Amino acid sequence: EAQVTQNPRYLITVTGKKLTVTCSQNMNHEYMSWYRQDPGLGLRQIYYSMNVEVTDKGDVPEGYKVSRKEKRNFPLILESPSPNQTSLYFCASRAQGSPLHFGNGTRLTVT
Amino acid sequence: DQQVKQNSPSLSVQEGRISILNCDYTNSMFDYFLWYKKYPAEGPTFLISISSIKDKNEDGRFTVFLNKSAKHLSLHIVPSQPGDSAVYFCAASAVPGANSKLTFGKGITLSVRP
Numbered sequence: 001e002a003q004v005t006q007n008p009r010y011l012i013t014v015t016g017k018k019l020t021v022t023c024s025q026n027m028n029h030e031y032m033s034w035y036r037q038d039p040g041l042g043l044r045q046i047y048y049s050m051n052v053e054v055t056d057k058g059d060v061p062e063g064y065k066v067s068r069k070e071k072r073n074f075p076l077i078l079e080s081p082s083p084n085q086t087s088l089y090f091c092a093s094r095a096q097g098s099p100l101h102f103g104n105g106t107r108l109t110v111t
Numbered sequence: 112d113q114q115v116k117q118n119s120p121s122l123s124v125q126e127g128r129i130s131i132l133n134c135d136y137t138n139s140m141f142d143y144f145l146w147y148k149k150y151p152a153e154g155p156t157f158l159i160s161i162s163s164i165k166d167k168n169e170d171g172r173f174t175v176f177l178n179k180s181a182k183h184l185s186l187h188i189v190p191s192q193p194g195d196s197a198v199y200f201c202a203a204s205a206v207p208g209a210n211s212k213l214t215f216g217k218g219i220t221l222s223v224r225p
Contacts, residue, residue, distance in 0.1 A: 004154070035215075040217060041217060042117075042200065042215045042216055042217035042218050043155070043200060043202075043215040043218075044215075045212065045213075048212070058212070090154050090155070092154075099145055099157035099160065100147075100155075100157065100213060101157075102147075102154030102155045102156070103154050104152070104153050104154045105152070105153070105154055
């Protein structure tokens with residue numbers, strides 16, 4: 001089954017403790033992206049990647065890092081999480097000219 | 112500056128009636144528009160799209176209308192069903208290709224009453 005898989009689905013952590021949210025897709029898509037969804041703000045892009053070893057900032061990249069060492073994986077790294085990064089995160093991928101496929105989301109709470 | 116606006120946060124309609132979800136945009140470079148549907152605890156899923164060369168695209172019960180001069184699009188669902196209850200996001204991009212970035216609106220919560 002074609003899918004985008006994120007892990008974990010839920011995560012509660014404390015301020016400053018580094019964490020990684022993994023994202024993997026099995027559709028051989030070149031393009032991958034991370035979004036966060038917040039009440040009243042919709043979906044905002046954090047980072048995106050056009051291909052392996054090619055990443056770029058989206059609209060709200062501060063406090064996040066990404067890497068794209070392999071085509072299928074695009075982890076989101078929070079080196080020092082803060083409470084304002086409490087949010088619902090979505091990874092997505094797509095083929096050229098096609099709509100985005102989203103994962104089921106990771107709900108992160110930073111206390 | 113919000114480039115894609117969904118000004119109504121929610122909409123409630125009776126089963127069997129038409130649902131009309133509106134979306135406005137400000138960036139005149141946008142020429143490809145999409146609607147995504149999101150259920151709780153799931154990621155958004157693609158519903159329907161339209162490019163600027165068309166003013167209407169239909170897929171079963173779902174029709175999207177585009178008015179470029181007014182920078183406005185709308186999603187019509189006829190007839191509405193309880194299973195259509197979800198959050199609907201309007202999205203836009205400048206180029207429908209690998210380099211395009213999708214800009215999303217805030218979403219509209221649709222409730223279809225049985």
